[in-house]
Amino acid sequence: MIVVKNLHKSFDKLEVLKGIDCHIHQKEVVCVIGPSGSGKSTFLRCINRLEEAQQGQIFIDGEEVTAPNADINRIRQEMGMVFQLFNLFPHKTTLENVTLAPIKIKKMSKEEAEDIAIGLLRKVGLGDKDHVYPSQLSGGQKQRVAIARALAMQPKVMLFDEPTSSLDPEMVGEVLEVMKNLALEGMTMIVVTHEMGFAREVGHRVFFMDEGILMEEGTPAQIFDNPQNPRTQAFLSKVL
Amino acid sequence: MDFGFTNTEWFFGTMIMDKLNEIYGFQVVVNNLGNFAMGAVLTLEITFFSILIGMVLGLIAALGRMSRMKIINFISVSYIDFFRGTPLFVQILLLYFGVIPLVFDATPVQAAIIACGLNSGAYVAEIVRAGIQAVDKGQMEAARSLGMTHGQSMRFIILPQAFKIVIPPLINEFVMLLKDTSLVSAISAHELTHTGKMLYASTYQAVWVWGAVCVFYFIMTKVISMLGDWTERRLAT
Ligand SMILES: Nc1ncnc2c1ncn2[C@@H]1O[C@H](COP(=O)(O)OP(=O)(O)OP(=O)(O)O)[C@@H](O)[C@H]1O
Ligand SMILES: [Mg+2]
Numbered sequence: 001m002i003v004v005k006n007l008h009k010s011f012d013k014l015e016v017l018k019g020i021d022c023h024i025h026q027k028e029v030v031c032v033i034g035p036s037g038s039g040k041s042t043f044l045r046c047i048n049r050l051e052e053a054q055q056g057q058i059f060i061d062g063e064e065v066t067a068p069n070a071d072i073n074r075i076r077q078e079m080g081m082v083f084q085l086f087n088l089f090p091h092k093t094t095l096e097n098v099t100l101a102p103i104k105i106k107k108m109s110k111e112e113a114e115d116i117a118i119g120l121l122r123k124v125g126l127g128d129k130d131h132v133y134p135s136q137l138s139g140g141q142k143q144r145v146a147i148a149r150a151l152a153m154q155p156k157v158m159l160f161d162e163p164t165s166s167l168d169p170e171m172v173g174e175v176l177e178v179m180k181n182l183a184l185e186g187m188t189m190i191v192v193t194h195e196m197g198f199a200r201e202v203g204h205r206v207f208f209m210d211e212g213i214l215m216e217e218g219t220p221a222q223i224f225d226n227p228q229n230p231r232t233q234a235f236l237s238k239v240l
Numbered sequence: 241m242d243f244g245f246t247n248t249e250w251f252f253g254t255m256i257m258d259k260l261n262e263i264y265g266f267q268v269v270v271n272n273l274g275n276f277a278m279g280a281v282l283t284l285e286i287t288f289f290s291i292l293i294g295m296v297l298g299l300i301a302a303l304g305r306m307s308r309m310k311i312i313n314f315i316s317v318s319y320i321d322f323f324r325g326t327p328l329f330v331q332i333l334l335l336y337f338g339v340i341p342l343v344f345d346a347t348p349v350q351a352a353i354i355a356c357g358l359n360s361g362a363y364v365a366e367i368v369r370a371g372i373q374a375v376d377k378g379q380m381e382a383a384r385s386l387g388m389t390h391g392q393s394m395r396f397i398i399l400p401q402a403f404k405i406v407i408p409p410l411i412n413e414f415v416m417l418l419k420d421t422s423l424v425s426a427i428s429a430h431e432l433t434h435t436g437k438m439l440y441a442s443t444y445q446a447v448w449v450w451g452a453v454c455v456f457y458f459i460m461t462k463v464i465s466m467l468g469d470w471t472e473r474r475l476a477t
Contacts, residue, residue, distance in 0.1 A: 048385055050381055050385065073387050073388070074387065076386065076387040077387035079385070080385075080386075083382065087376070087378035087379060087382035088382075089379065089382070089383075090401065091400050091401055091404075101386040104392055104396060105387050146382075149386070150386070153386055153387060
């Protein structure tokens, strides 16, 4: 479903991605792990073109995202993204955060968008918070609203960039729970994470990235219990 | 006899009034309160319309300055640099005597509004640009990641947040603008400073006349800042 071919990305002289190749299937949950600065976020952001790659191609369902004439605004509607720092719209209520894009982009009626939004907010466990502003929510609640906001566009793929890294430990679980349910429903997901427990339990495949290279990939059992690459071994010995 | 004053206070009060009435300058001010008020009203009018022009131009120039299109960017930067980099007084003279007559026959007040509006637009542009850039970068990314165009993201996400940020510096700009309209007295727009000039020329009561002019300006700028504080408080949620 998602095909990445020879992806290269540099910031000025700094080469951050040095030729990534991978293939992600429909309904697959891929967890990307690796040390800080290895290019995990950059990889994810290239997929929806928040960063422009210099070389290589990315295809979603056969459509080339990286084509110069690609309708990126339409393609992005099919890829939800969840950020480490939530990036909720502070001047909008929870409900408006979720309904804004369907109303403005999909030209959905307000009633229909609100119906869908209330359903999604209930699904992430925030059915009673629809008229609250983001500043009144806890970190875990904010991130669950952000997930609902992305889901409201009915994307085919969800991209998560360290969705729990800025949360207090007691709130990590509630967000992972929502993500786990999403995976069980068959959502295709790419999750950059430091939560090894989540990667092992929910991930179908794990990518280990280091220095802009996809060093090793495999099932969680392969990567966590029997890593082949010495870099992977060194990284895991530090974090596990 | 009890008017809330003690006898001594009463005595000094009337004595001060009597003394003031003996002063020619005080009489000049009192007799010309209507003229001052008319001047002040015109000052407010010039300021108001200049602000309108300045806000529209400022928003356009700010967006133009951040545009990736080279020509638009160049025009915006040139406009902003020119009006911020040269004295308003000279701009007023250039526009009134030089540029505007080429286009149409403007009254001094119209020329004053055009000059002050153009000048203010350049400052508003920089205020708006700073406000937009103060909005967290993640906001634009979140909006774009949902599939909004750059324009939609600006309109629904960035500008509403920038708006709150720019209110205090904008109010400050309006206060500056109101004070700067005094320069248009040079082209005989009959605003407050011009009123002062005329009265001074016929009475030579510098302290009284210019003192009164100051008091009028001060009241107007104070009202603007108070309105600004009130708006800021209402929007702070
Ligand atoms: N906009 C940018 N401009 C310049 N350099 C950047 C930019 N974004 C990222 N980098 C650099 O690219 C490298 C990879 O960054 P990236 O954010 O992809 O790493 P990461 O694997 O996500 O790390 P972390 O686990 O800390 O989030 C880093 O050295 C970073 O400093
Ligand atoms: Mg990162």
